[in-house]
Amino acid sequence: MRTISREAFGGLWLAVRALVARAGLTLALTALTAFAVGVAAAGAMYLRAAGESLLQDRLAATSPFSAGLLVERRVATSTEVERLRQLLRHDPRLAVPALTAPLFGLESEGFLTYSRPGNSDGPRARIAAREGLCGHLRLAAGRCPAAGAQDQPMQAAVSPRMARRLGLRPGSRLEATTLRGEAVAPGLVVTGIYEPTPTDPWWGMRAYFPPPPERGGGSDPPIDAVLVDHTALLRELDRSLTRNLSVTAERALDPGRVRLSNATALVGAVTQFRREAWASAGGTRVESRLPSLVDQARLDRRALTTPVLLATVQLDALAMLMLLVVARMAADARAGEIALAKLRGASSRQAFLLATYELTVVTLLAFPLGLAVGWGGASALARVQLRPGVPVAVTLPALGVAAVVSVVALAAAALAGTGQVRRRVLALWRRERPEPGTRHGLVPELALLAAAILGMVSLRLGGPRQGGGWDPVALLAPALAVLAGGLLAARALPALAGGLVRANAGSRSLAIYLAARQVARRGGAALRVVVLLTAAFGLVAFAVTVRQDQRRNHHDRAWTEVGAARALQVRLPPGMRGERIAAVADPGGRQLLPGLRTGAAVAFSGTPFTLLGVDPDRYGRVAFWREDFAGQPLGRLLAPLRPTARVPPPELGPAEEIEVRLAADSVALSAPPELTAELLGEDGRIIQVLLGPVRPGRHAYRAVVGAGGAASTESYRLLRLRLDESEELAGVTGVYRFEAVRARQGDRWRLIGGFDPDRWYVRSAQGRVLPTTAAAGSGALVIALHRDPEARVTVNSAAVPEELPAVVTTGLLEDTGQAVGGLLSVRDAQGTLLKLKVTGVARALPGTDGAFVAALVDLDGLLLYGRDTRLAGRAHLWAAAGPQADAAVGRLERLGVEIEQDLTAGQRRADLGRQAPALALLLLVLGAAAAAVLATGGMMLHLYLDGRRRRFELAVLDALGARHRDQWLPLALEHAVLVGWGVLAGGAVGLATALVVLPAVPQFLDPPRVPPALHLPDWPVLTVGAGLALALVAAGLSLVVAGLVRAARPELLREEVL
Amino acid sequence: MTPPARGSLVACRDLFQIYRLAGHEVVALQGVDLDIARGELLALLGPSGAGKSTLLALVGGLERPAAGRVWVDGQDLARLPEAALTAFRRGRVGFVLQTPARNLLPYASAVQNLELPMRLAGVPAARRRERARALLAATGLQASGGRSVRALSGGEQQRLAVAVAVANEPPLLLADEPTSQLDRGNAARVLELLRVLRDQTGTTVVMVTHDPEAAEAMDRTVSIRGGRVGAEGRGGVEYAVVGPTGLLQLPAHALEVLPPGARALVEVGDGPVLLHPVEPPDEASR
Ligand SMILES: Nc1ncnc2c1ncn2[C@@H]1O[C@H](COP(=O)(O)OP(=O)(O)OP(=O)(O)O)[C@@H](O)[C@H]1O
């Protein structure tokens, strides 16, 4: 036993000596094996880290509280509250790691009404308390409420809105009553006025600061909560006056403690928590978004797996190929020793072991090295691409993959060595080998070529595949194609060189002739290295082309979705309209683009689409545009949208009340239609004023305009009057004679006008023209509806265009089957019917958030139909790129505009860059580049080893007194031809492969529908890349040639070849 | 075909070796008949390209003959299975190749080189070391045992190569110009080593040499010319050898009188056989 181990050790020692003696080869072999191991391990590690990063992205996109856990329960006594606290704090079954300790709060279930003493009217709001309130309350005046004494009024902080409504100051007394009219006992005393801080995550999922209500809405919505001390509110609970309290306990998620590895357990714990909490205290509501977040992160990761696998497989295939070639080079270098061992009577097994020892040592060295390299690469990549701080760990799968690759590498290298073991002793010394290019070698090459062509054809014909599932053809076709291209290029080279020889036979340029002759004579080893070089550079060219393509399409996609360099959603100062404020902040109209983006639907099919209203001139200057979006220049496309001069709708002035005179006949008494006036406010909102059910006979219908009955200074315009069928859905029938409109300001009633049939038109709910008769000279409009009851009848101001010219997307045209010039009936977000006259088509409309189905109209025209009420007080704005645009945005802010959402195309693009296909492509590019460097290294090594044999030739030339130039020029030329051919042919093959495959590799491209992807090679990058590659290669070559020439001294001739 | 005589260790019968090159064939040996006795010291002489190295490769089991037979120690090498041939090389022959460097692992030390064949043959470590020391002493390389082969001079490498070849005490030593790079003193030392080996262990030595002095130190010399056995010498006297088909190669000095292509009349008397150069009549008229 001892002897055996000593034997093994002795053999190992010899192997180490041999490895050291052939340091260059050993290095190459180790580097390649390490690379193969590293790529595989890096793929696995990176996949894990990227998954982790995607999970963290998901978690970060939601607030810690909404990602965490909310427990809510209605309580009637402080004992119940205490019980829940004990349970949550101390019950081990409810412990969930990665969640912070619960933050307790109390709040009224419903809204209380607040008023000054002696006055029962006032705003409604919640009363709420939260532990640690004083640490987070931003006070504008006064101090934070304290617990106070038992019988004293409860201390409270109120918002400025509440203070303004009720005229409160610190020290003011306040009364609160529940819906049922019970008063909160000793009342409240205001100790402070707080600034609402809705963006502070500490408030968790509590919506204590609702946005300001819309004006013109009839009701008075609740406002910011009244905040009190937690102990004080708890005390109040037992005084039984506010029985309807909920206790809340919120546990925030600590994203730093969530990992993919514990996410499943965490979700389990949350589910368990929900069950336990329910069981121990019925009626408890437990909410958590964690399970759905983790699910989404898992889906993200799954989407990443295939592209990363794709990159890894291709790189590893290339690495294996290189390994085989270099292993063969190593085997060649070892031939003498194997021959010697065989001469001394080593059995095949012994000779094989002798050969394998070295490979084993190399593999043992390469394994940790590869892991380290892989880890380093994955970490570097993670630092560039992933969330900062995401750890890259050597995971078990990574170890496993690395081990498998090591074993495969060992086997591949051993395979290359077995040929040596089987050959005859003297043949080994003579380096005899079967002639290259025999039919034996042709069969696998043809098979490879056929597989590559088949793969590419099937990719092209199959078209883009959605879903990114396993597709072995897509997985391997590019790599196969690149490899086949390499083989073809290598086979073509000697033939080309032969042609060159013949062409140069008579010429005086000895160098070219000699070099070409050498290349033409080159056999197996050199051509194998050319194949490698071609394949490696082919993969680089492929990867770079695809990635550049993807980057450019990401750029276009980001800009199209965002619409311009920057898209803002802003909250406007009261009474201000987006278009007006933009005109102030950017009078030149080159930096800001106000607009209105709203949802709409095709009336006929109900297909939802995005409706974008903009100023066509500003759109042309600010928005992103790509030539191919439309068949004509943007200016010409948008020209028909510009509004023509219009009669403005009748002006009511700053009206407080409106009156419509209407005579009705034959109205169904049991179900009379309702009359509503639609007014256009100064801020562009549509205000609906209900004038009440129509009564038979001639009446004046009146209603108050504006909110709260306070004196209005706002001016309104009358857009239309509406008759809606009653709730019984009886339809609108009868004869209606609209006579006049009046408005009241203060005590004065003013006649606005009659209903001149030239200035009004009537439509049914379906947009049908309804017949009218004009009562001659009276300025009245008569509508007679006898047979078919209508659901709605609108009397529209002629200023409201009947049809809006629109540029629509191809998608919308396809959906409606319309053509340019046709009319589309659509409904806006309010359900108002409008007609779009299609004046132009575009394949994409920037600013519509990437909608495939969208339409672009003039903003002013659209506003006459009304603004999306959800956008009340808000506006969409786009900004161009550059400091001037930023300055314009700054001016906006100084004008009191509050930016609620700020999305830049750059960010959007970065987000796209962090999605799975982009990440995998980056991995492929970097890996291929590393492989190309290694292949170049392998080529250099080959040239050097080969050159060492030829040193003697050079030395002879030198001894014969040949000029220096005649020594190195043919050598340098020969090498340059070999390497340059490999690089350039590789580049061409890779580029061609990419161009053929580009529109069809789903895992690489996730083609968006909007904008349509463009596939054009990025010539500048490719040229620079090729230049870089050639420079790198040239530098390496000059080193090799210089080294060889310097070493080829005549003294060499006196030495033995060792 | 005559089987080998009992006393001979090596017997070659009508040996042919043909090398196939891309365009043509080279007949390196064409009908060699040779017997070598046990314990004999034999020198192979002959011009360059005559086939000496080829003959050694066949006798050493490195190659198989194209035709003919080689018996070594009663084993028919031409018919030996590959594994047996390997075992034969391991235990039965020592080989010194013509290119000195090929005999040694360049990166290993002298001792490691010496130990390699013993290691292959499974000689225990202690015995290996002892034997290596003895061989180094015998070749005058005591001081160089730990040095890497690269650091040895050409002559030292050659001596080491001989030592490595006899490390396993093979009954047959085949040495292809083992003294080509040695000065007279060292060459004598190597020859002495071979003689001692023969005397102590009965090793049979076949040595290719161009050095007349080295050849003289051997028991017998055999000249190979044009792939055939041309002449034989014993005790300084050179004899012509009649080949299997009655072929006779003339010694070099006789070729001056009878150049290749000349005609001669053979006159067989009681004692000597006489050759008379003549001009064939019809040939001359032409
Ligand atoms: N592997 C081979 N392929 C082709 N021809 C060969 C091969 N080995 C030897 N020869 C030819 O066979 C003939 C005999 O070669 P061999 O090496 O036996 O000569 P040699 O007598 O040892 O010559 P030297 O004294 O120069 O070493 C030569 O003509 C040689 O060219």
Ligand SMILES: [Mg+2]
């Ligand atoms: Mg020879």
